[in-house]
Amino acid sequence: MPSDNGDEGFEHPNKLDGDIVDVALSETTTLVDGSTGDGAEIDAQKLASDMQQKCGTLLQELEQFQAHLKQKKKQNDVELRTFKAGLQAEIKLIDKLATRSDTSSTKTAHSLRSSNFLFYAAVWATAKSCKSITALSRRFYWIPGKDILAINGKVAVPGTRHKSHSAVVDIVCQDGLEWIKVSSNTEKRVIWDMAKAGWVGDSDSEESDFDDDEPQGLLKQAQALMKASRATRVRYRHPKVRLVLPRISSIPKAKEVGMLLQKIRNLGVTVQTSEDIPAEPLISDVLERLTADRAESFSDVLNVDCTVLLAFASDLSHGRVEPEDWHNKMISRQREMEAEEQLLPSSIWPACASKKLVCTREAGIRMQEIVDIIGTPAEKRRAELLMDLSGTSKLTHKERIEEFQKLSDYIIPKDWQLPIEIEDVDVSAIKENLPPAASILANSLSTINSSVFLYGWKSGRTTISSNRTVAKEIEATVEEHRSSEEDKGPDIWLCAMTRSLVGKEKQRRGGNDNASD
Numbered sequence: 001m002p003s004d005n006g007d008e009g010f011e012h013p014n015k016l017d018g019d020i021v022d023v024a025l026s027e028t029t030t031l032v033d034g035s036t037g038d039g040a041e042i043d044a045q046k047l048a049s050d051m052q053q054k055c056g057t058l059l060q061e062l063e064q065f066q067a068h069l070k071q072k073k074k075q076n077d078v079e080l081r082t083f084k085a086g087l088q089a090e091i092k093l094i095d096k097l098a099t100r101s102d103t104s105s106t107k108t109a110h111s112l113r114s115s116n117f118l119f120y121a122a123v124w125a126t127a128k129s130c131k132s133i134t135a136l137s138r139r140f141y142w143i144p145g146k147d148i149l150a151i152n153g154k155v156a157v158p159g160t161r162h163k164s165h166s167a168v169v170d171i172v173c174q175d176g177l178e179w180i181k182v183s184s185n186t187e188k189r190v191i192w193d194m195a196k197a198g199w200v201g202d203s204d205s206e207e208s209d210f211d212d213d214e215p216q217g218l219l220k221q222a223q224a225l226m227k228a229s230r231a232t233r234v235r236y237r238h239p240k241v242r243l244v245l246p247r248i249s250s251i252p253k254a255k256e257v258g259m260l261l262q263k264i265r266n267l268g269v270t271v272q273t274s275e276d277i278p279a280e281p282l283i284s285d286v287l288e289r290l291t292a293d294r295a296e297s298f299s300d301v302l303n304v305d306c307t308v309l310l311a312f313a314s315d316l317s318h319g320r321v322e323p324e325d326w327h328n329k330m331i332s333r334q335r336e337m338e339a340e341e342q343l344l345p346s347s348i349w350p351a352c353a354s355k356k357l358v359c360t361r362e363a364g365i366r367m368q369e370i371v372d373i374i375g376t377p378a379e380k381r382r383a384e385l386l387m388d389l390s391g392t393s394k395l396t397h398k399e400r401i402e403e404f405q406k407l408s409d410y411i412i413p414k415d416w417q418l419p420i421e422i423e424d425v426d427v428s429a430i431k432e433n434l435p436p437a438a439s440i441l442a443n444s445l446s447t448i449n450s451s452v453f454l455y456g457w458k459s460g461r462t463t464i465s466s467n468r469t470v471a472k473e474i475e476a477t478v479e480e481h482r483s484s485e486e487d488k489g490p491d492i493w494l495c496a497m498t499r500s501l502v503g504k505e506k507q508r509r510g511g512n513d514n515a516s517d
Contacts, residue, residue: 044109048098051117055091058124061283062087068287073346077292079172083136087120118184123170125280126182126244130173132292140179141166142231167224175292176234181225182244183218187252193217194256218243222264236478236488242270246277294493295351302352303456304359304420305465306448309367311499313375313382317344319409321502334499343497345410351464351493354415358461360425362451364389370501378407379501387420395419425451430458437481437489441474457490466498 062084069075097111127133142165171180185193197217225241232239243264250273252258261271311317316334323335337343364387371383384393385400395403400418405411427450431438434457442450449470456463465471471492478489 079135132175135172140228167228298462303461303463306363307466314499315502357420360451435487437478
């Protein structure tokens with residue numbers, strides 16, 4: 001099969017009109033060094049040197065992004081391994097070609113022109129214009145004939161994945177809500193694929209007009225992406241699909257190519273052609289934008305779960321806690337985790353920012369009960385500063401922050417909105433105005449969790465929690481009992497770690513700080 005860039009081996013297809021063939025044969029291809037592949041002699045050594053330089057720049061920028069993610073402690077949130085490995089393999093091939101003794105040969109020039117580097121460069125250039133990237137080169141699956149969803153990108157039923165029922169997404173961005181496929185194909189290459197697959201140009205059918213045994217062309221790739229998207233939900237929504245064609249015009253020379261692009265649009269795919277490709281920015285200007293930041297989609301007011309209330313109050317969240325022989329394994333592990341990564345300064349406080357914070361009365365009461373039973377004096381005082389259940393406190397915001405600072409080794413954000421306001425919730429009334437899954441959840445969840453998550457759902461407020469088990473149950477229940485494509489469950493942000501109260505020895509040995517009860 002010819003490369004994306006080459007002319008070699010192109011034959012007149014007998015299933016396409018003569019004018020489309022003329023377009024294919026007359027189209028020239030811009031190479032990495034800016035020259036064209038229209039038959040002019042190519043300086044293979046110069047081309048190899050130019051490609052090596054551009055490969056090095058791309059790899060350097062990718063590693064800058066990785067270093068930025070590591071600095072932000074988000075290196076595990078973005079999947080780059082497959083893309084980087086493919087790029088490095090391509091670099092290795094180009095380096096090998098550049099060191100050949102016959103670098104001036106036509107064969108070497110053709111091998112360089114056949115390189116997939118243009119594809120990697122196009123993907124990276126597109127990625128630099130995106131926001132909140134979570135993966136490059138990630139494969140997504142669907143299960144034929146079964147209505148099984150991959151919730152938040154994870155296939156619900158293991159052991160059913162097969163490459164023939166999958167699609168590779170070049171860029172996953174918008175925190176998972178947009179999938180981008182990049183093709184470095186020229187119009188000529190698209191015509192070649194159409195001819196080989198037996199394209200029937202005058203068909204009005206919306207179905208594929210390709211032979212199923214032929215390799216994937218643009219239409220088949222788009223169809224596969226849409227199937228995978230329809231089998232996946234990220235925060236209750238199917239990811240949107242965009243096809244980026246930096247080397248094809250919005251008005252192709254061949255009408256058949258235009259018809260092909262329209263078929264792709266009819267699938268629900270956004271097609272971005274060369275006229276709409278933005279100038280490639282400097283990597284230093286876009287590092288912050290590329291880094292996934294879930295907090296950007298938070299509501300203006302945040303609903304705080306009991307698990308996070310406990311994290312705010314816990315001694316473990318505010319500095320070093322000396323080990324004690326009565327500490328259980330969970331406390332010991334949380335001590336170690338806090339030493340490695342401070343939960344409040346690195347995660348929860350940045351997420352809260354200066355937003356107003358609320359919690360349901362049930363969550364506040366449960367948190368207070370746990371603190372009263374097993375809390376240390378410092379944990380009890382922090383609980384008093386966090387909220388005012390009785391509504392009788394005279395402490396100002398400034399006084400609460402100052403008092404909190406005395407109880408923490410970390411710098412307390414001055415714009416942290418204390419006290420957390422108490423919301424009274426009537427679950428029976430709330431569930432009547434929500435999708436059917438809400439009534440099922442109201443019966444299956446504990447009283448506290450029903451109040452917290454159904455309130456967040458009804459109010460449209462993001463719930464911040466560390467209760468991963470309940471969050472998964474909610475997502476699964478919403479999908480199982482979905483009444484329409486528009487149904488959405490509560491917006492839940494899960495912080496990566498949990499924190500329990502340290503407590504006192506006597507109370508801790510027999511106490512229970514399970515915020516999920």
